[in-house]
Amino acid sequence: MRKFKAAAITATMVGALTLAACSSNGSSGDASEEPDTSGGTGANELTFMFRGGDYDKLAYQAAIDAFEEETGASVKMIITDADQYATKLQAAIAGNKVPDVFYIEPGKMMGYVYADVLADLTDYVEQDVIDNIWSFGTDAYRFNTETGERGNSADALYGLPKDVGPFGFGFNKALFDELGVEYPSLDEPMTFDEFVAKAKELTTDRDGDGEMDTFGTGLNVTWNSQAFVWGAGADWISEDQKTVTVDTPEFAEALQWFADLGLVEGVTPTATQAQSLDTYQRWMQGDLGFFPVAPWDIATYNAKHEENPDGFDYEVIPYPVANEGDDWSTWLGSLGIAVSENSQNKELAAQLATYLSTDLEAQKILAENKVQIPNLIDYATGEWIETDAPAAGWPANTEIFLQIAEEKGRPLPGVWTYTPEWYDNFWIGIENVVDNGSQTAADFVAGKQTEMQMLLDQSWISADQAKAQG
């Protein structure tokens, strides 16, 4: 009996703590405080679950007010912390409390569609509305359930974009002026060689203590190498999303070139230097020549410029390419607005999703506050780029963001496959190539190919299984 009691206590303790580990992410929360995410049950009731900052809330409140007035609907808004949104949505789905309208990441769309969580919006959204949204913004939420293909304009539409997020590139005009370096072209991409040459000119020892104080650039490999790899004509995955392509010579060369910016050319802070003062802070201090510039950075960068106009003044440019005449590109993110397949007011919910994605007033609020570029092509390329954007303080060359949204942008590798595990695997051990140089890029990618391909194959098998079991 005593033994049994001891075993029971042990089992209970271990079980309770193990469950606690799985349920908690370091934050506390009272279940009774959790809002009910269930879709509306009344004829005109809708629930909208999303994440975001004050400006998102302000913009969507304006859109929802207009929507409620026009349709007579009643919309309940549920806003959650950004870092908890994905797990909360998954819990709501598992608990059969799916909101009528909610944000969705394009990378998770396939699983949700196969599980019959997302409504097909194709018949609910008019073609002229779709035609006025960046094609990437809608294609990111198109999916062929038979073939598993993504991004084809002819396939069913399972979401509308909350935004499209161009990951642009920029330079610090103030540092260029200080060091007498000629600005790069605002329209044409630099070649890799031209970029390195300028970066070298920008890497200087300001105070003569033997330590470099300014650097050409400082780019995190996980978020910045894509544009350079693509600019060299290489990619992580084949167009049909079935084959990993990291073992090509052009990929290895591009990755090695990226690593050599720090290891050979010395135009970036070392990993240790970057750890003490990360490259973002160095950029904000005005000590880096080139750095990424995205719409969500604009408000912060503008504030920094106002605070330190002589040390920090930025402009947006195209990403460099390997050779003159090559096409440049960068990654384009997006967050979607989807409708629950089980919504009792599906048509109304689709109407709300359309409002949230395309309501002009909401788009104006979001763009004016530098949260995102507008989703609406006619507004973005007309009134906004001509008058509203300059008036709101967007950089002079904001046109680059529109180019990315229109044609230069690509999804991050891994977003259009069922799971991104194969792509995440690429970054394991990457520090041996870019930080300490203990491994060449060629050896690294050769070693990665098999494992990544195996994980990609597994991703497709999982997709097929999800499709079969629903």
Next chain:
Amino acid sequence: MEMATTTDTDQVNSTWTKADQKAARKRSAALHRKEHAWAAAFMAPPVIGWVAFLLFPMAFSIYASLTNWNGIGNMTFIGFDNYTRLVQDPYFWKALWNTIFYMIGIPIGLAISLALALALSRKIRGRTFFRTVYYIPVISSLAAIAILWQWAYNGDFGLVNQVLALVGIDGPNWLQDPNWAKPALIIMAVWKGLGYSTLLYLAAVQAVPRSLYEAASLDGASGWKKFTKITWPMVQPVTFFLVVTNIIAGSMIFTEINIMTPTGGPSWSTASLVWYVWNQAFRNLQMGYATAMALVLGILVLIVTAIQFRINRANDFSID
């Protein structure tokens, strides 16, 4: 006197008829039933809670681990495929090894805690101040602490390397070096847990009867002998409690890893099993597989804890 009492009782009993006895039994049974009902009512909430929040989820987890489930769609029973996959998954073993490696911090932490408890049990100046200082990390946010230590571990300007430089040691780039990232996390975990262990040890040390030390002194025992023969055995229940709870808590290490090394550290050197489980479940939509890994972790911890209970029973002693 005793005889008289017995006789009285017999007389009383003899005056009871069978009907009286039956009625009394009935009353007693009714009373017991009522008591049982109340007892059941008092016991019900924790039992219901245990069934609803532990037994059912555990049973569900066991079933989920035998399915192909992405956490949102339907489950498909696949037998032990997830367990077969787990055995062949090098990242599972790597994460398990990392998790076990983190346990090195437990004996280190306990040794330091006991030493601190012994020091703080003496009448030294600032005793209360030190007790408070050591306990502050326990009540501090783990996320905030993780961020602070991330700075402290900076290779160039971090506090840790600056202190090491004072004694002529060129510290490593802690969180960027695959060989030092785990020890870095262990040091932080030991520091964070010191206050709690010290507090428990302090209570245990102060509860040791002074007479034992006095008797040992009279017998000429050295300080070390007193420690090994009196203090250490007397604080053993606390040591046992701390080892058990630390192993369980250590097996769940997640937050500090997710903050300080969000991609699993250089060459995946810091990825713990719970971190890997979380990634598989919520990022890679492999809830069935993640559940299988979580269960294996739970069973391993259960086995280790059961062994500890057994060893502790074998070493159990009492003072008359």
